Amino acid sequence: MLVNASENTVPADQPADGATPDLQAGSKKFDVENLSAWFGEKKVLHGIDMQIQENRVTAIIGPSGCGKSTFIRCLNRMHEMVPGARNEGRILLDGQDIFSESVDPVLLRRRVGMVFQKPNPFVTMSIRDNVLAGLKLTRSLKREMGDEIVERALRRAALWDEVSDRLREPGAGLSGGQQQRLCIARALAVEPDVLLMDEPCSALDPIATAKIEDLVHVLREDYTIVIVTHNMQQAARVSDRTAFLMLGELVEFGDTNELFTSPREKRTEDYITGKFG
Amino acid sequence: MTGDRKTRNKRGIKPARGKTTEKAFIGLCLAAVVLPLVLLVILIADVVIDSAGRLSLDFLLSYPSRKAEEAGILPGLVGSVYLIVLTAIMALPVGVGAAVYLEEYGRKGWLANLIELNISNLAGVPSIIYGLLGLEVFVRTIGFGRSILAGACTMALLILPIVIMASREALRTVPNSLREGAYALGATHWQVTRQVVLPMAFPGILTGSILAISRAIGEAAPLIVVGALAYIAFLPDSIDSPFTVLPIQIFNWVSRPQEEFLKNAAAGSVVLLLTLLILNSVAIYLRSRLQKRRTW
Numbered sequence: 001m002l003v004n005a006s007e008n009t010v011p012a013d014q015p016a017d018g019a020t021p022d023l024q025a026g027s028k029k030f031d032v033e034n035l036s037a038w039f040g041e042k043k044v045l046h047g048i049d050m051q052i053q054e055n056r057v058t059a060i061i062g063p064s065g066c067g068k069s070t071f072i073r074c075l076n077r078m079h080e081m082v083p084g085a086r087n088e089g090r091i092l093l094d095g096q097d098i099f100s101e102s103v104d105p106v107l108l109r110r111r112v113g114m115v116f117q118k119p120n121p122f123v124t125m126s127i128r129d130n131v132l133a134g135l136k137l138t139r140s141l142k143r144e145m146g147d148e149i150v151e152r153a154l155r156r157a158a159l160w161d162e163v164s165d166r167l168r169e170p171g172a173g174l175s176g177g178q179q180q181r182l183c184i185a186r187a188l189a190v191e192p193d194v195l196l197m198d199e200p201c202s203a204l205d206p207i208a209t210a211k212i213e214d215l216v217h218v219l220r221e222d223y224t225i226v227i228v229t230h231n232m233q234q235a236a237r238v239s240d241r242t243a244f245l246m247l248g249e250l251v252e253f254g255d256t257n258e259l260f261t262s263p264r265e266k267r268t269e270d271y272i273t274g275k276f277g
Numbered sequence: 278m279t280g281d282r283k284t285r286n287k288r289g290i291k292p293a294r295g296k297t298t299e300k301a302f303i304g305l306c307l308a309a310v311v312l313p314l315v316l317l318v319i320l321i322a323d324v325v326i327d328s329a330g331r332l333s334l335d336f337l338l339s340y341p342s343r344k345a346e347e348a349g350i351l352p353g354l355v356g357s358v359y360l361i362v363l364t365a366i367m368a369l370p371v372g373v374g375a376a377v378y379l380e381e382y383g384r385k386g387w388l389a390n391l392i393e394l395n396i397s398n399l400a401g402v403p404s405i406i407y408g409l410l411g412l413e414v415f416v417r418t419i420g421f422g423r424s425i426l427a428g429a430c431t432m433a434l435l436i437l438p439i440v441i442m443a444s445r446e447a448l449r450t451v452p453n454s455l456r457e458g459a460y461a462l463g464a465t466h467w468q469v470t471r472q473v474v475l476p477m478a479f480p481g482i483l484t485g486s487i488l489a490i491s492r493a494i495g496e497a498a499p500l501i502v503v504g505a506l507a508y509i510a511f512l513p514d515s516i517d518s519p520f521t522v523l524p525i526q527i528f529n530w531v532s533r534p535q536e537e538f539l540k541n542a543a544a545g546s547v548v549l550l551l552t553l554l555i556l557n558s559v560a561i562y563l564r565s566r567l568q569k570r571r572t573w
Contacts, residue, residue, distance in 0.1 A: 078461060083385060110463030120454040124476040134462035137472055183458070190462055 028092075029054040029194060029224040030075060035089035037070050037079055044070050046248045047089065057216060057225045059239030059256065061232055063271065067248040068228040069117075072196045075226065076112040077105040093194075110138065113187035114196040118203050119179035121171035121186070127163050130171040130182055134190035149189055157185035158215050177208025184215065188223075195219065197227040201234065213238050232272055236260050244268045321550070327543030336544055340510050341526065345537035350545050352509045353526035356425070357494060357552065359513055360522055363429035364436065364493050369486055371433070372440025376482075379441070380448040381470050400438035407435040408499030416503055423504030426516040431503050435496065436489040443485020447478040480564045487560035491553055497524035523549045 030052035037045035044067045052058050060068045073079040074087055077098060091098045098108055121130050129136070131150045150167065154160040159181040163174070171182050180200055187195060197216070201209040216225060216238045229235050235242050236256060243253040244265075252259060252268045263269045270276060331346075339349020383389055411431025421427035451474050459469040506521050508529070513520045523545060530542035 076461065078457065081457070081460060106463050106465050108463075109461055114461035116454060116458060116461070118454055120452070120458040122455060122458070122473055124473075133459070133472075134464070137459060137462060137464040137468045186458075186462065 027054050028052070029094065030226075031090075031092040031095075032075075033090040033092070035071070035074060035087065035091060037067070037074055037087040038085065039070075039082065040084040044248050045074070045087070048245075048250045050243060050250060050253055052224065052226060053241070054224050055220060055222070056240040057220045057227060057238055059235035059242045060226065060228045060245060061230070061235045061242060061271075062245035062251075063276065064230065066245045068230075068245055069198050071245065072114075072198055072226050072228055075194070075196055076109050076114055078109075078114065080105075106138075110134070110190050111192050112194040112196060113190060113192035115180070115183050115187055115198065115200045117199040119176055119183050121174070121179050121182050123170065123172040125171060126168045127171045127174070127182060128167040131185050131189050133186055138190075153185040153189040154182075156188050156219070157181045158211060158218075159185055175208070177204050177211060180204060180208070180212060181215070184212075188219075192223070194224045194226065197225065199228050199230060202230065209234070232260075244271065246271070324543045324546045324550075327540060328547050329540075331540045331544040332547055336541075337548065341508055341529075345533075345535060345541055348530075348538075348541050350523065350526060350541075350548055352512060353521050353523040353545065354548060354552070355512050356505075356509075356520040357522040357549075359425055359520065360429050360432060360500075361490060361494055363425065363516065364432040365486075365490055367429060368433035368436050368440055368489070372437050372486070372489075373444050373482055375437075375441050376444030376448060377470060377475070380445050381474060382466070396438045396441055400442060403498075404435055404496050405498045405502060407431055408502030410434065411499060411503045422517070423506075423519055424517045425513050425520045428500050428503050428505055428520065428522075429516075431499050432493045432496065435499060436493050439489040439492065440486055443489065444478070444482045447481025447485060448474060450481060451477045480567055483560060483564055483567075487557060491556060494553060494556070495524055495549070497522070497528050500525060501528075523552070 028051050030050075032048055032050040032052070035045055035048040035050075036043060048071065060071060062068050070079055075091060075098075079085050079087055087099075093108070093112070096103065122133055125133060128146070128150050131153050132146055135146075135149065151160060151164075154163065159178060162178060163169075163182075171179065174182060180203075184195075184200075201212050204212065213234065216227065219225060220240075227235075227238060239256045241254065242256040242259045244251045244259065244263075244267075246267060252263060252265045254264075259268065260272055263272065336349050337354065338351055339347065340351055342348040379389065379392065408431060411427060411434065415421045415427040415430045416423060421430070455473055455477070456469055459473045464472075500522055504519075505525050506519050509519065509521045527542050527545040527549065530538040530545060533539075
């Protein structure tokens with residue numbers, strides 16, 4: 001498993017930043033300080049400190065129920081939407097605390113897009129309208145601009161060639177993998193800086209998964225990506241840095257290559273070698 | 278549970294027994310479908326046969342009369358349509374609005390549960406009680422008098438709980454993942470509700486509303502209390518007019534001693550049934566059109 005992971009880690013076109021942590025190249029996008037989160041009385045995150053770098057793919061791995069999803073849902077303040085949920089600590093996005101009074105969560109979410117575990121295209125809308133949903137929901141949109149935005153977003157999400165001749169058909173009629181890429185296109189159309197992906201491939205077959213992973217590789221050039229996955233090979237394949245969460249605590253966080261080949265913590269090693277989880 | 282397991286275990290050894298039970302059950306279910314249908318067909322056939330010779334265009338366009346063969350249903354028909362339109366205008370926006378607030382905006386808690394319990398209780402309150410309430414509040418206190426407006430207000434109250442419950446049910450069928458998807462795009466609460474949740478819940482809301490309105494068309498009791506007239510020789514010309522409706526006209530004819538008026542009652546029933554049928558068809562047509570637009 002260890003060997004396997006390291007083989008998959010660094011694709012040819014990627015700089016081998018495994019040897020020395022490349023902190024300079026990507027400046028800090030998110031600075032998470034002492035983040036704790038609750039569902040009612042239940043504490044699910046225990047004082048997490050983490051720095052997420054710009055234009056890098058950061059993977060969050062860990063056993064089920066360890067708080068992976070809760071963590072990224074804090075990054076765009078979706079966590080607090082759940083009744084009874086709350087959080088403490090600070091998250092700085094480009095130096096600004098996203099929990100401060102002056103930050104409107106609605107505007108924050110336009111900067112920090114999100115793709116969910118299960119593809120959730122809007123069933124009442126066509127493919128085209130799905131892509132434009134974010135813009136239509138939030139502001140008026142000129143028609144001729146629309147076509148351009150739709151094409152650009154769908155091309156970026158590597159879906160254009162498959163759907164360009166049926167943009168007026170319902171988004172729900174696509175296959176699962178296509179729906180997920182449609183959701184990615186929908187998120188990209190709003191032009192966020194950050195893309196949060198919450199187990200985006202868990203409902204998809206291997207081929208669709210491979211397409212999404214290829215896409216993540218391309219998108220990292222323009223976006224900061226945080227991807228939650230329960231699939232360690234996937235984390236090894238797509239990410240630059242990996243965080244291992246267990247029982248709501250950050251056990252280890254480092255370069256993906258390093259974390260998978262020479263984990264510092266015993267618990268990390270046990271998890272990635274499949275002793276539990 | 279254990280009984281279930283026993284039959285399942287035995288099925289391998291004695292296939293006949295499970296099969297017999299199943300067949301008996303299916304038979305029972307079939308009977309439960311067929312019996313009411315047969316009764317319904319007999320009832321409708323009986324009404325249609327009784328109405329023979331009386332149901333005509335003249336019947337639809339005439340005013341009530343002391344002579345059975347000259348009497349018509351026009352004031353009742355017009356009154357019913359008038360009343361239903363007014364009821365719908367009042368009850369639907371309020372009902373849907375209340376449902377949207379309770380489902381999408383209101384905080385969940387003991388108060389919400391209490392309100393929910395009360396709404397479902399209100400839906401079960403006998404309609405005559407609403408009639409008494411309407412008489413006291415709309416006719417006397419507010420001073421609408423024995424008018425269509427008072428009747429429509431009473432009817433709106435009567436169907437409001439049904440509209441609210443049906444609309445909430447429809448709103449609940451919208452998966453939360455769609456709401457989250459819209460929030461994640463930077464939509465406000467209102468934008469999510471208006472552009473994602475409501476369009477998806479709309480067919481369900483429409484179905485529930487139509488059922489509620491169908492119920493209102495058939496009601497006579499609360500309107501008798503509110504003061505709808507049994508005999509009326511003119512058409513309502515404003516919302517302040519006195520009025521009658523189909524069920525009251527039918528009730529009036531049925532209670533006449535003369536045999537001839539029973540024919541009128543039967544004919545009136547057919548008109549009432551047809552009105553309901555038309556209304557429901559329109560609703561189903563609208564709904565299917567909306568759904569087709571969705572899958573286009």
